[in-house]
Amino acid sequence: MKKEKEKLKVLVVDDEPSILMPLEFLMRKNGYQVFIARNGTEALESVQKELPQVVVLDIMMPDVDGYEVCRQIRSNTAMEGAKVIFLSAKSKDADIRKGYEVGADLYIPKPFSTRFLLEKIKELAAG
Secondary structure, eight states, X not given: OOOOOOOOXXXXXXXXXXXXXXXXXXXXXXXXXXXXXXXXXXXXXXXXXXXXXXXXXXXXXXXXXXXXXXXHHHTOGGGTTOEEXXXXXXXXXXXXXXXXXXXXXXXXXXXXXXXHHHHHHHHHHHO
């Protein structure tokens, strides 16, 4: 008997409930195991506990910003191979460049297409 494929673990981090809730719903609907964090501190705790394969990360948050969360994910050997997607209203070239410098796999400016985000998660998860 074939073992059921393990669900992809996705952590969605955003301090805006209007973004967090629909994304959580969308990810669940698409068969992902979803964890949410409302700030950078929660994100880092969730990363330690759940070891998600994909992290969808906002940059501007009240405590620890997304850049720092990404840096810490990249320095965590248990998170090796995890994909980080920045989803941010910061869309200047310098912001995007900094996102890639701290280790993002992808940087998507807000507003964004949920279909595009799902396609990219699928692509990144496939390797």
